[in-house]
Amino acid sequence: MLKLEIQAGRTLLVSGPASVRLEEGLVNIFGAPIHRRGRFTVRREKQIPIEIVEDSKVDVEFGERATYLEVEGSTVPDSWREATRRIESSGESKILIIGSTDTGKSTFSIYLTNQMLKNKKRVAIVDADIGQSDLGPPGSIGLSLVTEPLTELEGATVEAMIFIGETSPSRVVDRVINGILKLETKIPYGTVKVINTDGWVADEGAIEYKVRMVERLEPSLVIGLDEGGELDPIMSRVKTSKMKINVPKYVKVRSREERKHIREHGYRRYLREAVYRNFLLDRIEAADLLDKKPEKGHILGFIDSEGFMVGIGIFESLNRRRGILRAYTKVDFRKVSRIECGSIRLTPQGQELPFSIDQTWKNSR
Ligand SMILES: Nc1ncnc2c1ncn2[C@@H]1O[C@H](COP(=O)(O)OP(=O)(O)O)[C@@H](O)[C@H]1O
Numbered sequence: 001m002l003k004l005e006i007q008a009g010r011t012l013l014v015s016g017p018a019s020v021r022l023e024e025g026l027v028n029i030f031g032a033p034i035h036r037r038g039r040f041t042v043r044r045e046k047q048i049p050i051e052i053v054e055d056s057k058v059d060v061e062f063g064e065r066a067t068y069l070e071v072e073g074s075t076v077p078d079s080w081r082e083a084t085r086r087i088e089s090s091g092e093s094k095i096l097i098i099g100s101t102d103t104g105k106s107t108f109s110i111y112l113t114n115q116m117l118k119n120k121k122r123v124a125i126v127d128a129d130i131g132q133s134d135l136g137p138p139g140s141i142g143l144s145l146v147t148e149p150l151t152e153l154e155g156a157t158v159e160a161m162i163f164i165g166e167t168s169p170s171r172v173v174d175r176v177i178n179g180i181l182k183l184e185t186k187i188p189y190g191t192v193k194v195i196n197t198d199g200w201v202a203d204e205g206a207i208e209y210k211v212r213m214v215e216r217l218e219p220s221l222v223i224g225l226d227e228g229g230e231l232d233p234i235m236s237r238v239k240t241s242k243m244k245i246n247v248p249k250y251v252k253v254r255s256r257e258e259r260k261h262i263r264e265h266g267y268r269r270y271l272r273e274a275v276y277r278n279f280l281l282d283r284i285e286a287a288d289l290l291d292k293k294p295e296k297g298h299i300l301g302f303i304d305s306e307g308f309m310v311g312i313g314i315f316e317s318l319n320r321r322r323g324i325l326r327a328y329t330k331v332d333f334r335k336v337s338r339i340e341c342g343s344i345r346l347t348p349q350g351q352e353l354p355f356s357i358d359q360t361w362k363n364s365r
């Protein structure tokens with residue numbers, strides 16, 4: 001264990017896996033105060049900046065390959081502060097955040113939310129980054145109505161979810177946009193909406209998609225996390241008011257393997273307490289599922305009567321003659337009106353399997 005004494009005004013950057021405990025002093029993370037003697041963990045693929053507000057004593061326990069760095073000042077860019085001020089002073093009601101992968105989109109959502117909560121605003125976060133979901137499992141869109149400052153999105157209470165079943169948006173662009181619009185119906189009047197999106201921004205398809213998203217969602221402000229003009233093709237076509245902000249200097253870039261690991265952690269959280277269950281298809285809508293000819297391992301979305309996702313599961317088998325579907329899930333059949341099938345394939349341990357041959361063929365068309 002490492003005992004650190006750090007002066008006010010500095011920032012301790014901790015990359016997990018690590019466990020941190022504030023012994024003395026006052027610190028915050030993205031504007032969320034950390035209570036004294038509280039212990040919190042930093043997961044393997046994550047990095048958090050602990051801002052030292054008053055001279056503090058911090059104990060850090062490091063796991064394998066964890067690192068830390070002390071820097072002067074804050075790691076929150078000035079442009080983030082400016083954007084937040086502008087959002088608050090002009091009373092923006094719906095902010096859409098776009099940017100490539102690992103540019104700080106999720107982090108800016110948290111930072112902005114925490115600042116607005118300080119001013120007694122009610123804030124809703126919609127997380128539509130289906131590949132790196134913080135709210136809900138990967139392959140879904142999640143909504144959280146935030147009431148307390150957050151240090152990470154993952155722990156926030158999820159109010160509602162939409163099943164997509166894919167980790168890449170390219171083949172499901174309208175489903176993602178429709179899903180966001182549907183989740184918005186659950187947000188109480190007068191709540192500021194913060195919408196986080198996926199990192200697909202570079203090619204022609206991505207530009208079309210993001211421009212369409214802006215046109216259909218009609219945000220009051222589009223925030224672009226831009227490093228070197230990569231968002232210009234999108235931003236130049238956006239008619240709504242917009243603002244570019246900086247990618248933080250200390251942003252942590254994740255490898256492909258780490259991104260996969262984050263997703264698997266996400267599936268596992270929603271497969272905890274899962275067992276093999278039978279679903280009688282005479283009372284459940286499953287046309288889409290039957291159409292897709294699922295194979296063992298395909299992800300299933302269990303949908304309630306309003307169209308929201310109750311949970312996920314893994315397809316095991318189907319007895320077409322008897323109309324019985326067997327799945328590995330924690331979802332109770334009584335909550336389910338419809339079952340959908342996605343193209344993600346998983347083991348019961350929540351590990352991703354490669355696409356099946358049939359699926360690859362379908363994808364390439
Ligand atoms: N201002 C910042 N200071 C320190 N670390 C940051 C900052 N912004 C982002 N990070 C770290 O960089 C990583 C990637 O940021 P994230 O918000 O998850 O990016 P995105 O959502 O665009 O993929 C995260 O581990 C996050 O904690």
Ligand SMILES: [Mg+2]
Pocket residue numbers: 105106107129132
């Ligand atoms: Mg993110």
